[in-house]
Amino acid sequence: MSVTTTAAPRATGSRSGLGRLAVTELRLFIRERVGPIWGVGLPLVLLVVFGSIPSFKEPQRDFGGATKLEIYVPVLIAFSIALLALSSLPTVLAGYREKGVLRRLRTTPVGPARLLTAQLVVNVAVTMVTVIALLVVARVAYGVALPKQPAGFVIGVLFAAADLQAVGLFVAATAGSGRTAQAVGTLLFFPMMFFAGLWIPIAQMPGPLRSISHGTPLGAAVQALLRASAGHWPNGWQLLVMAAYALVLGLAAAKLFRWE
Amino acid sequence: MPAVIEVRNLHKSYGDTVAVDDVSFTVQEGEIFGILGPNGAGKTTTVECVEGLRRPDRGEISVLGLDPQRDRAELTEALGVQLQDGALPDRLKVGEALALYSSFYRAPADWRALMDELGLASKSSTMYGKLSGGQKQRLSIALALIGNPRVAVLDELTTGLDPQARRDTWQLIEDVRSRGVTIVLVTHFMEEAERLCDRIAVIDTGRVVVVDTPAGLTERVQxxxxxxxxxxxxxxxxxxxxxxxxxxxxxxxxxxxxxxxxxxxxxxxxxxxxxxxxxxxxxxxQASLEDAFVALTGRRPETEQHANQGRAARGQARTGRK
CATH class of the missing domain: 3.30.70.980 (YebC, transcriptional regulation domain)
Incomplete structure (x- = not known):
């Protein structure tokens, strides 16, 4: 073992390192398997399960003539966004901090903030792919119409992703270890999914529950997506609720986040 | 020879605990400079201030003429760092880690050549979590050198390695120095300090007890x-x-x-x-460096086991400090 290397003639492509970081983070995300299985695979499986229940394809008066399956597609999209942002993201980030990955990056020209950015980029990219997959499968296999207000739908998905990622970052900022982050993320996931209508569609909830749902990060998201599916722009308050969570929790996370 | 690192009257406390009381030393270009001391003496805090990871409460630090806090971006290009604890995701492969880290620097070393030279070529597609202690250590040395640094800080480099891996690593450090890289070596191993270092700063309870060559240190107590x-x-x-x-x-x-x-x-x-x-x-x-150490600090040097326990305790303290 002798070390004689001199400067490499090879020029590095991206000076920022963000591109390569994002590709690396995506690879790790896939290798970890938890994210792909729970955040991408499970919503698709649930779609297939719901799609094969005959009663899910009958128009219902409660939903203004929509079928239960049509109501559930946005719920499953919210499910995927929430799992990726609440379980995957904080677990990885808190784990990186715990293991000293962020600390090690502090000693390089790139710095740990860019790893955080790469994580968010990967998270959004995977979310987008999952959303498209869910919409396409629902359309092709079960004849669920694509969102009638596509731009509104995309805006709804982006606001929902920002909103949930802020919650995830807040968890990562306050949890001491990867394991704690995972536990807290999972603990938040279930009530949020309840108010997003995973067990009882929002339209069938009793009044008080429905009001709470309107104010939760995921409840607002699902309702915005439902409106866009039906051909309307998301409500102002729906976007406002999501923006408020994104802003407040995002800023709090930025203030509380420690690199080590 | 010009000074590469200058530390003057460094002081750093965590709450009521004084980690570094008053530390001054100068590292010359091209030398292997050892920082030797018992557990909790302030060795790691000192080098963390030099690396810019911690902000000193008092004192001045200059590395290659740069201020570790103010000129962080420039400093990271010229200062290679090897940290005590493992610092890569378990599922990242060796080749990927090297390629990734080389993309961070303006003028990186050729990572493939570096991988060869550190005997990691056959491990290129092995995940970090599956490497042995010695392999992880070699990878962390490779990452410390990947930016073609002029100075490398290596902290507790051979702790936890078996004797053969330790000797291989020492050879490696000598090779690195022969490339012209100035090395700061934090250690608690007498044998390591004696074998590698040109000069040693003995630190105890946050102060520099003495700076001398290994031979000079033993003469003092002979x-x-x-x-x-x-x-x-x-x-x-x-x-x-x-x-x-x-x-x-x-x-x-x-x-x-x-x-x-x-x-x-x-x-x-x-x-x-x-x-x-x-x-x-x-x-x-005749008096050994160990005798000199005992005479200078009034304590036995740590055994490796103690060092590891100390590290665990320090890790907890660090978490608490955040």
């Missing part, structure tokens, strides 16, 4: 010689205690241990010869 032998026949201690150069005679089973000054050996052997006593298994013990 006041006494210890002569051990098994006499062929029993003899009267007075034979030796009467000698002006001898300060003490002790029996340990069959073995006699005589202490005295530099001339004691001569005096003892001639007296024994005159009395027809053969000194079997004659050994003269």
């Amino acid at each position: 006041t006494e010689q210890r002569i051990r032998f098994q006499p062929s026949v029993p003899f009267d201690d007075a034979l030796l205690t009467g000698l002006p150069d001898v300060t003490g005679v002790v029996h340990r089973g069959d073995v006699v241990v005589v202490t005295g000054n530099d001339n004691a050996l001569n005096a003892v052997t001639s007296v024994l010869a005159r009395n027809n006593i053969v000194a079997q298994r004659l050994r003269v013990e």
Whole structure:
């Protein structure tokens, strides 16, 4: 073992390192398997399960003539966004901090903030792919119409992703270890999914529950997506609720986040 | 030779705990500079301030003319760092880690060549979590060198390695230095410091006790010689205690241990010869770096086990400090 290397003639492509970081983070995300299985695979499986229940394809008066399956597609999209942002993201980030990955990056020209950015980029990219997959499968296999207000739908998905990622970052900022982050993320996931209508569609909830749902990060998201599916722009308050969570929790996370 | 690192009156406390009280030293270009000291002496905090990971409460630090806090971006290009704890995701492959880290720097080393030179080529597609301790250590050295740094700080480099891996790593460090890289080596191993370092700063309770070459350090405590032998026949201690150069005679089973000054050996052997006593298994013990360390700090150097326990405790303290 002798070390004689001199400067490499090879020029590095991206000076920022963000591109390569994002590709690396995506690879790790896939290798970890938890994210792909729970955040991408499970919503698709649930779609297939719901799609094969005959009663899910009958128009219902409660939903203004929509079928239960049509109501559930946005719920499953919210499910995927929430799992990726609440379980995957904080677990990885808190784990990186715990293991000293962020600390090690502090000693390089790139710095740990860019790893955080790469994580968010990967998270959004995977979310987008999952959303498209869910919409396409629902359309092709079960004849669920694509969102009638596509731009509104995309805006709804982006606001929902920002909103949930802020919650995830807040968890990562306050949890001491990867394991704690995972536990807290999972603990938040279930009530949020309840108010997003995973067990009882929002339209069938009793009044008080429905009001709470309107104010939760995921409840607002699902309702915005439902409106866009039906051909309307998301409500102002729906976007406002999501923006408020994104802003407040995002800023709090930025203030509380420690690199080590 | 120009100074590469200058630390003047560094002070750093965590709450009421003073980690570094008053540390000053200068590292010259091209040397291997050791920072040696017992657990909790402030070694790691000192180098973390040099690396810019911690902000000193008082004092001045200059690395290649840069301020570690103010000129962080420039500093990270020129200063390679190897941290105590493993710092890569378990599922990242060796080749990927090197390619990724090389993309961070303006003028990186050729990572493939570096991987070869550190004996990691066959591990290119092995995940970090599956590497042995020695392989992880070699990878972290590779990552410290990947930006073609002028200075590398290596913290507790060989802790937890088996003796063979440790020797390989030492060879590696000497090779790195021969490339012209200045090295700061934090260690608690006497043998490592003695073998590698040109100069050593002994740090204790947050202060520099002394800075000297390994030979210079041992000379400082070389006041006494210890002569051990098994006499062929029993003899009267007075034979030796009467000698002006001898300060003490002790029996340990069959073995006699005589202490005295530099001339004691001569005096003892001639007296024994005159009395027809053969000194079997004659050994003269001189002060080692370890003796110097004990004399300077008043403590035994850590064993590796203690060091690891200390590290665990320190890790907790660090988490608490956040």
